[in-house]
Amino acid sequence: MKAAGTDASIVFDAVSLDLGGRRIVEDLSFEVPAGQFVCVVGPSGCGKTTLLRLVAGLLKANGGTVRYGGRPVQGPSQELAVVFQDYGRALLPWRDVAANVSLALEAAGTDKSARAGIIDTLLAKVGLREHAHKFPAQLSGGMQQRLQIARCLAQRPRVLLMDEPFGALDAMTRQSLQDEVVRLAEEAGTTVLFVTHDLEEAIYLGDRVVALRANPGRLADLIDVTLPRPRDQLRTREHPDFLALRHRLYQFMQEQH
Ligand SMILES: Nc1ncnc2c1ncn2[C@@H]1O[C@H](COP(=O)(O)OP(=O)(O)O)[C@@H](O)[C@H]1O
Ligand SMILES: [Mg+2]
Structure with a gap:
């Protein structure tokens, strides 16, 4: 299925976006390397869903560039699939x-x-x-x-864009779906950009966590998560590195309020 000559990486290069006369995203740069699992966290309204819409080609940046496979995103592509939070309405x-x-x-x-x-x-x-x-x-x-x-x-798809996909599920179901999505993405070499407001979920899943601050949405912290894979709901969450990252992200979120 791979298109020749392209890699399934996503790059935000100094991206800014205005909507309704208001700056929503400002000077945002980060990378989602091909085949990696990158999570975006940040307070409500900081622009997480907006980022996915930019990658999906549903919105166009006012400044900077969003690139997929080395080329500026021009519009929707069959290579990218979006999993919405509101699964009920996504089904027929x-x-x-x-x-x-x-x-x-x-x-x-x-x-x-x-x-x-x-x-x-x-x-x-x-x-x-x-x-x-x-x-x-x-x-x-x-x-x-x-x-x-x-x-x-x-x-x-070569890329899965997921917008708080497990937010409405009970804890047990959420954990089993977390492990399933990681397994399926690894199996197919899929690049994943995963939005969540759950900091522990971001650390558990991610190769990298992008933390945003709000008003306007901009980069606050970028963490490479080196926790070993395959991850394990008990062992990974008890790992000293997991706890240290959790501490760092919780402190950051506290400062946002
Ligand atoms: N079409 C739009 N027109 C004007 N403002 C918008 C539009 N879509 C989103 N916004 C605003 O952009 C900000 C970021 O929204 P969103 O990306 O949905 O945040 P998040 O997903 O992080 O909660 C919010 O303040 C929201 O009100
Ligand atoms: Mg959202």
Whole structure:
């Protein structure tokens, strides 16, 4: 699936953005190297969702450049998939689980005869194979979010943009989906830009954490997380480096209030 000559890296190079006459993002620079998992944290309203929209080609910077694969982002691309926080609204209620995944394949022009096999494999990956013929309203929140992820994976994206995707889930479901997304992204070599307001989630998942401050949104801290992989919900969260990073980020967030 790799497009020749491009790498799936994302670069923010001195990016500024105004909306409604107000500066939303100011002089923001950071990099998401290809194949890495980078988390963005920061207080509500600091511009996290806006960053994803810039990368997705839904907004255009007023200053600086957002680059994907070495080229300025010009508009939406099939190589990038977005997982929204509001999974309920991202699914089509009148299509069953399999048909919701099929949507991405139909959009990509995948041959009809190949679709059932791909859908089956994807649903198995996210633990929904037994629920292929249920409708979204019959699924728990965690299952709906799994379905949205399966649909994004069907697109075989080189980049996953995730906007607080587990915010509405209970702790156990959130942890199991965290591990699943890391595993699936590693398996496929996917670049992930993951927005969360949960500092521990950012450290647990990330190769790098980008911390923003608000009004306007700008870089406050950039942390390379060197915790060993595969990560483990118990051991990683008890690791002295995890606790040190948690301390550093909590202090930063305290200062924001
Ligand atoms: N279309 C828009 N027009 C004007 N202001 C906007 C628009 N979209 C977002 N904003 C403002 O930009 C700021 C950042 O929003 P957002 O990126 O959604 O923050 P976050 O996701 O970090 O909570 C907020 O103050 C929000 O009100
Ligand atoms: Mg947001």
